[in-house]
Amino acid sequence: MGDTKMRIGLALAATLGLWLTSGDVVHAADCGSADEISITELNWPSGAFFANLHQIVLSKGYGCNATLTPGDTASSTASMAARGKPDINPELWVDNVKDFWAKVTAEKKVYAAGHPVIEGGIEGFFIPKYVAEAHPDLKSITDLAKFKDLFPDPADPSKGVLYTCQPGWSCEVLIANMAKAFKLDSTFNLFSPGSSAALDATIVKAYQRKEPIVTYYWAPTPLLGKYPMVRLEMPPYVEGTCNNDKNCTSPKPSDFPPGKIVTAVSTAAKDKAPGPAKYLAAFTIKNQVVSQMLAWADDNKATPADTAKQFLKTHEEIWTKWVPADVAARVKAGL
Template sequence: MQKFKLALATVFVALGATGGAMAAECGTDRKIDIAEMNWPSAAALAHIHATILEEGYGCNVELVAGDSVPTSASMLSKGRPAIAPELWIGTVQDQWKKGLEEGAVKDAGLAISDGAVEGWWIPAYVAAENPGLKRVEDLPEYAELFADPDDPDQGRFYSCPPGWGCEIANAALFEAYDLEESFNLFSPGSGGNLDASIVRAFEREEPIVFYYWGPTAIMGKYDMVQLEMPEHDPEVWACNVESSCEDKGKSAFPTPPVTVGTAAWLAEEAPVVFDYLSEVALNNVQISKMLNWGAENKAGAEETAEHFLKTEEDVWTDWVPADVAEKVKAAL
């Protein structure tokens, strides 16, 4: 009789998890460690998922320090951490593909629904006042608008800091578009200096043309317009990012997939958690908005995550059953 009661209880728990009559359960007693990557968006996402899994699903959760390469390597070899909430596949493409084929890891779904974005940008107010400036090819006609303070006869394009991968790519595009005669390729010296130059121009409503990427706090704060480039061509791009390759070409930056990576055991032992992770994609605008709040309020990842959960209920409550959402809201 006792065995029958236990079996019946198990059935009711399962029905509750699928039918919504009872609270969804975590599905595993094992500790679910989540990689808190060392950049703002991934760190905030780690805290968001930790709160929802712990408070909503009753999981045993722990945040651990991480970064793309060491985190993916550990997941592939040790099955730990269990979750990488924002894994940039492009940096570990071959190893990750092999891990997927061998069944060591899984992709739960996209972390950024529209992918990471890189490109050349101008402020929206500049675009509105100069409707002919839509493509990178149009820049030479507008060199005077973006005059270099140190060389007024040339325009200034704000590129990447030294040592960043985009520094090589921007130099290649500069060559491919024959911009040397009308623009100077300006190195800001550091990521902080690049940000400061962009912020200063926007706050003063001055013209600026610059490289940038998203999701980022600056992209969430300021209205900017991306200059058009031809569709991304992998072969052209392979040459553009190889300094020894001479045949530079015109191509948009790639849009690398950014996924929620998990150890394979998580899907097997806690399918409810894996299903949750398959629903959590945010777009660039949503993430940039979250990061901008964090930057303006000098908030850490945990506080930024809490603010997101309190103010974006219409977003994250779509990820979970109603009973889970109520538990999380009550905990907040």
């Protein structure tokens, strides 16, 4: 009887061991590779949020050895071009790195797996929603000159004030040329608060006091997730203007360049991890949802990892469409 029990116990143990081993193999095979898959954790809110989402889904859902590498656009693109690492840049603004993108895509080192933000990046001139509701005739950039007295410049009350981006950003030159192109330079002064944090503080102060303000801003961002703002309509974007050139003598009325954002992935990672590559191709979120998640993070002093987990817990209707059902189940269990 003892021998029989022992044989049964050994058989069960062997079966359990086989089941666990085969389960582990299947889990690893979902990734396609045991090699490290490195993800740039970019140093701005949306880029860090996307990076942590990928790390959780790839590690918990696909069983990948997915790691985060701190970085920014310059360091990430330089490393991808030279070494093919990191494997994933979760939020690459292509127009900011045209030379890099042309080179690595021509060499087939890197490709655009997908578009993390459905509408792309958004830049523009914004007014608070309460201003738009109180002044329904103020709809576009071409209407703005008629409303200069609504936005008086404290330093020069004869003109309105249009808040711009921080000095040194590419938008600084672009906005200066836009002001000339739309003939706003005769009715508005341009003013930069000096930093993105100071610009945020200026907008929040105006919002809390329900004061009129017109300002440059961009999305996805925490601020637009918290404070409803309306983008002034612009004419279509015109290709080939000199609006980005500080020496431009004939700027043209034009919208901001389209904010093309891609999930940049090394072709080596795609080849060795086809399952995760399909997920990265499917990954895309509406701009407003991203801004709302970043606003939640700001309100709760949450880390990018916390924000990613919160998104996965509260937006299953979005992310479960990116992955097979078994991968989704493992992600949920991992949370």
